[in-house]
Amino acid sequence: MILDLITLALIICIFSFLFKDNPFFKFTERLLVGVSAGYGFLIIIRDGFLAKFVDPLRTGDLSVIIPGLLGLMFVFTLFRRTAFLAKYPLAFLLGTGAGMEIGPRIETSIIKQISAMGSHVSGPVEIINRTVLFISALSSLYYFLFAVRKNTKFDRFFAGTGIVFMMIAFGATFGYTVMSRISLLIDIIDSVVLRFF
Amino acid sequence: MKIKRQYIYAVLFISVVIPLATGLTFKVRPGPPVKKFYSAVNGLNEGDYAAVTLSYDPSTKAELNPMVIALCGHLFSRDVKIIMMNPLNNSIGNLGYELITRAASLYGKKENDDYYFLGYVPGEKSALQNMGEDFYSVYSKTFMKAELKDLPLYRDIKTIADAKMLIDISDGNSTVDLLTYVNTKYGVPMAAGTTAIMAGEYYTYLNSGQLLGMLGGLRGAAEYETMLGVNGKGRRGMAAQTFAHILVLLLVLAGNIEYFSGRRK
Incomplete structure (x- = not known):
């Protein structure tokens, strides 16, 4: 009950911003940032530093020393004279990240998407859908080819088609965004406000 | 015509509260x-x-x-x-x-x-x-x-x-x-x-x-x-979601009418 009351009070403080900016809103905003940062820090210490570095060291697993030291080198960024040392672990991160990412990402987001355009076609409706999808992808991409476009009638028409498709996409995204935000309000009213009134 | 945003929030709040408080549900x-x-x-x-x-x-x-x-x-x-x-x-x-x-x-x-x-x-x-x-x-x-x-x-x-x-x-x-x-x-x-x-x-x-x-x-x-x-939280929230969406649609419509009528003048 006390926790519910605190929740309700904090919600009212946040919602008070809708009227105008005020100290109650500012206090709650800072509280949220502080609690989130504190929680995140503790989780990283518990599940990261202790579980992945200290615990293995305690059990005699020395393989964590080099990655552990590389991780600790990030602390050097705090001091201007030694900040350059933090670039070495960063280089490892960027190198391994790029190596891991490039191949599978291209396959997932480009190759599989392109190959799916020609497969699973199962009737006239599907053929129309694929054609619209193909034209929308092509015309939207064409709109951004500023160096290639020569401002001919065809250029204007095809780039204009791209704009129409993009506007439809933005409209759909806006609709979904409204739904998302209203869902948050519904949850607050349903699970907190209506419990008290 | 200018509507104060506080009024819009108040109407939105009411449009969400009424369906939830009355337990209204729609077929999904x-x-x-x-x-x-x-x-x-x-x-x-x-x-x-x-x-x-x-x-x-x-x-x-x-x-x-x-x-x-x-x-x-x-x-x-x-x-x-x-x-x-x-x-x-x-x-x-x-x-x-x-x-x-x-x-x-x-x-x-x-x-x-x-x-x-x-x-x-x-x-x-x-x-x-x-x-x-x-x-x-x-x-x-x-x-x-x-x-x-x-x-x-x-x-x-x-x-x-x-x-x-x-x-x-x-x-x-x-x-x-x-x-x-x-x-x-x-x-x-x-x-x-x-x-x-x-x-x-x-x-x-x-x-x-x-x-x-x-x-x-x-x-x-x-x-x-x-x-x-x-009958979970998702279904319970759909009536409120619908009312809120109708309100947003009406507001968008009103905003556009206001904008175009203003341009004509």
């Missing part, structure tokens, strides 16, 4: 993405393992918690074992554990036997990659610090590829990461539940067949609950 008709999602989960057999990743912050729990609760109920009712974890988000641990524990108690399921909650592990993408090589190099303990090597999971699951399906419930781009590192690389079939904002982006992966099904936003949760015959 499931769409193809949700039907596909339901069929994919229904295709799992008794004793199969389903990996469920929670990749969202508590700030989006309004949309995603109803999905998790319905999904856990669906999996438990089919006696599918659940491996729940949050490797791509460190803030959902406690909430996720609470959700699965609550769902398990309704179906009489036991922790560390019928379901496992593993929580967060640092590493993100490299952790996902390693799950495909050796699951226990990433996770050695459950969220409640039970040693995994002492549990039945250790016998049945060696890598993430041993799971029959992976379902990501997310509010960001994590589904694409999981598609990249788990689906594409290790061939684990995937489905997703996501916030309404992200749903538009994931339709491309659904249409290409990379996702077996998708739940989009609170409406997706409501449709899924309808298919399961459950």
Whole structure:
């Protein structure tokens, strides 16, 4: 009950911003940032530093020393004279990240998407859908080819088609965004406000 | 004419409160993405393992918690074992554990036997990659610090590829990461539940067949609950959602009329 009351009070403080900016809103905003940062820090210490570095060291697993030291080198960024040392672990991160990412990402987001355009076609409706999808992808991409476009009638028409498709996409995204935000309000009213009134 | 924004908020608040307070409900008709999602989960057999990743912050729990609760109920009712974890988000641990524990108690399921909650592990993408090589190099303990090597999971699951399906419930781009590192690389079939904002982006992966099904936003949760015959938070919120949408439509319409009539003058 006390926790519910605190929740309700904090919600009212946040919602008070809708009227105008005020100290109650500012206090709650800072509280949220502080609690989130504190929680995140503790989780990283518990599940990261202790579980992945200290615990293995305690059990005699020395393989964590080099990655552990590389991780600790990030602390050097705090001091201007030694900040350059933090670039070495960063280089490892960027190198391994790029190596891991490039191949599978291209396959997932480009190759599989392109190959799916020609497969699973199962009737006239599907053929129309694929054609619209193909034209929308092509015309939207064409709109951004500023160096290639020569401002001919065809250029204007095809780039204009791209704009129409993009506007439809933005409209759909806006609709979904409204739904998302209203869902948050519904949850607050349903699970907190209506419990008290 | 200028309307003060405070009035708009007040009307919006009323339009949401009235349907919720009166318990008004509308009929929800499931769409193809949700039907596909339901069929994919229904295709799992008794004793199969389903990996469920929670990749969202508590700030989006309004949309995603109803999905998790319905999904856990669906999996438990089919006696599918659940491996729940949050490797791509460190803030959902406690909430996720609470959700699965609550769902398990309704179906009489036991922790560390019928379901496992593993929580967060640092590493993100490299952790996902390693799950495909050796699951226990990433996770050695459950969220409640039970040693995994002492549990039945250790016998049945060696890598993430041993799971029959992976379902990501997310509010960001994590589904694409999981598609990249788990689906594409290790061939684990995937489905997703996501916030309404992200749903538009994931339709491309659904249409290409990379996702077996998708739940989009609170409406997706409501449709899924309808298919399961459950009256959860998703279905309860749809009447309020409809009223609020009608209000937004009217406001957009009024704004446009005002704008164009102003231009004519």
